[in-house]
Amino acid sequence: MTIALGLRLSHALIQAPMAGVQGVELAAAVTAAGGLGSLPAAMLSTDQLDAALTAFRAKVDGPVNVNFFCHQPPATDERFAPAWISQLQPYFDEFSIDAASIGAGVERRPFSAEACEVLERHNPAVVSFHFGLPSPALVDRVHAMGSVIAATATTVDEALWLEAHGADWVIAQGFEAGGHRGNFLSHDMAQQLDLSALLEGVVAAVDLPVIAAGGIADAADVRRLLSAGASAVQVGTAFLLCDEATTSDVHRQALSADGDKATAITNIFSGRPARGIVNRAIRELGPISRNAPSFPQAATAITALRQQAEAQGSGDFSPLWCGTNIRGCDSISAAAMIAKLMDSAH
Numbered sequence: 001m002t003i004a005l006g007l008r009l010s011h012a013l014i015q016a017p018m019a020g021v022q023g024v025e026l027a028a029a030v031t032a033a034g035g036l037g038s039l040p041a042a043m044l045s046t047d048q049l050d051a052a053l054t055a056f057r058a059k060v061d062g063p064v065n066v067n068f069f070c071h072q073p074p075a076t077d078e079r080f081a082p083a084w085i086s087q088l089q090p091y092f093d094e095f096s097i098d099a100a101s102i103g104a105g106v107e108r109r110p111f112s113a114e115a116c117e118v119l120e121r122h123n124p125a126v127v128s129f130h131f132g133l134p135s136p137a138l139v140d141r142v143h144a145m146g147s148v149i150a151a152t153a154t155t156v157d158e159a160l161w162l163e164a165h166g167a168d169w170v171i172a173q174g175f176e177a178g179g180h181r182g183n184f185l186s187h188d189m190a191q192q193l194d195l196s197a198l199l200e201g202v203v204a205a206v207d208l209p210v211i212a213a214g215g216i217a218d219a220a221d222v223r224r225l226l227s228a229g230a231s232a233v234q235v236g237t238a239f240l241l242c243d244e245a246t247t248s249d250v251h252r253q254a255l256s257a258d259g260d261k262a263t264a265i266t267n268i269f270s271g272r273p274a275r276g277i278v279n280r281a282i283r284e285l286g287p288i289s290r291n292a293p294s295f296p297q298a299a300t301a302i303t304a305l306r307q308q309a310e311a312q313g314s315g316d317f318s319p320l321w322c323g324t325n326i327r328g329c330d331s332i333s334a335a336a337m338i339a340k341l342m343d344s345a346h
Contacts (some may be wrong), residue, residue: 004150004232005036005062005120005169005180005209005231005232007036007125007148007244008062009036009063010032010033010034010035010062011033011034011035011338011340011342012226012231012232012233013030013035013036013233013234013235013295013341013342014035014036014065014211014229014232014233014234014235015027015030015035015036015037015038015060015234015235015236015334016038016068016179016213016234016235016236016239017038017039017065017067017128018040018041018179018236018239018240018245019042019043019319020043020246020303020319020321021240021246021247022040022058022239022245022246022247022250023052023053023246024039024052024056025038025059025155025246026166026239026242026244026245026334027039027056027064027247028055028056028060028244029242029244029325029333029334030239030334030338031056031060031062031063031064031337032059032060032062032335033334033338033339034337034338036063036064036065036096036125036126036294036306037056037060037062037064037065038065038066038067038128039052039053039056039065039066039067039160040067041067041068041115042068042069042108042109042110042130042152043068043106043107043108043109046071046114046115046117046118047066049066049115049118050118050121050122052345053066053119053122053124053159055120057122057263058075060166061139061240063124063125063126063235064125064126064127065124065125065126065127065128065150065342066123066124066127066128067128067129067130068111068115068121068127068128068129068130068134068320069108069109069110069111069129069242070111070129070131070132070133070184071110071131071132071272071295071296072107072110073110073145074247074294074295074297075295076152078294078297079104079227079293079297079298079300079301079314080099080102080300080301081291081293083291084292084298084301085089085099085301086240086291087285087289087301088285088301091146091153091317092304093137093180093304094279094307095303095304095305095309097127097304097308098177099301099304101279102300102301102303102304104300105299105300105303106299107209108270108296108299108327110134110297111129111134111138112138113138113141114258116138116141116142118188119133119142119145119147120142120340122139122147123145123146123147124147125147125148125150125260125345126147126148126150126169127142127147127148127150127153127342128149128150128151128152128153128171128178129149129150129153130151130153130182131183131184132151132160132162132181132184133149133151133165133166133167134159136165136166139165139166140166141250141278142235143160143166143298145252145299148168148169149166149167149168149169150168150169150170150211151168151169151170151171151173151182152169152173152182153172153173153182153198154172154173154175154181154182154183154191154192154198155183155185155191155192155296156198156201156202156205157186158182158183158184159172159201159202159205159206159210160205160206162186162206163207164208164263166176166182167208168208168209168336169208169209169210169211169231170202170206170208170210170211171210171211171213172195172198172199172202172210172211172212172213172214172230172312172321173195173198173213173214174193174194174196174198174199174213174215175192175194175198175214176191176194176195176196176214176215176275176323176325177195177213177214177215177275177323178236178237178275178276178299178323178324179236179274179275179321180192180270180272180273180274181265181274181275181319183201183273183274184302187273189265189273193216194215194266195212195213195214195215195225196228199212199225199228199229199230200228201231201271202222203228203229203230209231210229210231211231211232211233211234212228212230212232212233212234213233213235214323214324215235215238215323215325216233216234216235216238216323216325216328216341217237217238217325217326217327217328218327218328218340218341219274219340219341219342219343221233221325222341222342235328235341236323236330237325237326237328237329238328238330238337238341239330239331239334239337240255241255241256241330241331241332242330242331242332242333242334242337243331243332243334244270244334245334246334248310248315248318249313250313250314250315250318250319250320251315251318251320253315254277254279254315254320255320255322255326255329256275256329256331259272261277261286261326262277262278263269263276263277263319263322263323263324263326264276264278264282264287265285265287265288266282266286266287266288267286267287267288267289267292267298268281268282268285268288268289268292268298269281269298269299269302269319270295270296270298270299271292271293271294271295271296271297271298271299272295273288274319274321275322275323275324276278276319276320276321276322277319277320277322279315279316279317279318279320280316280317281305281316281317281318282303302317305317306318306319
């Protein structure tokens, strides 16, 4: 097999970790097809993480990337901040939701010593981080288990910071990318660059392998980025309609629908900027709301609206994460998608 990025890969392709739309099946299928499958772990308990890694290994003998967030949890509970609840109240009334009855919801956890203990039992080939890096002590522990550390940069300054603080690979996330922006040094969206400009700057600035991510839809995109200096590509949106993805029905419908598929950067679903398909919630509440609680607390109240709307077959209040280049989506297997993306690309 071809050695890509120093791993046992046939293709220089990483499947982007995508919480909520994938599980072990997609990650294992990508690795089995010669790419690097990824498991999103920020919403998993330690027991769930252990089970996921065990299930992955039962399905395929190959490398896996396990992805974590590195955010600082808010110091105060803002989930039901009066201004945010007031903004959502007309929708609660529409769906007959009592705001006082809304539960805490699923947590989004930053990487921890407890999670690291689980990884040390499984020794994943790659551990990747979003929103910076964990503490130096945890970085050292991940390196000690023999794992490669990859981390997202959305600016050249972030790439240089990651190189200086222990990253082995830099994932250059262009502004076209779907899901959460990985920015951590600045929250100024005006500093965010498209992938071509970001890749050029990061490749020139750091002495690490650079992974290109954002808006990658076909083999021509892959060839162009590899020719521009990327060591590999990271692809997420193109896998959303694949057989192994767990993408919800309303999300699949939005991706497949004819007509307008405009995307926008919004903070209303989690409290941090993220790109998704424009729906009713984004149009009427945002895309950026000053009332949205800090990440990840904005998710709690709006999830109650999402659940009610999805029960009626509507994605009006769902985070329909995807990048700008939706044309790459196709209802095929992950292996077939990799074959399309990597056709004559390497």
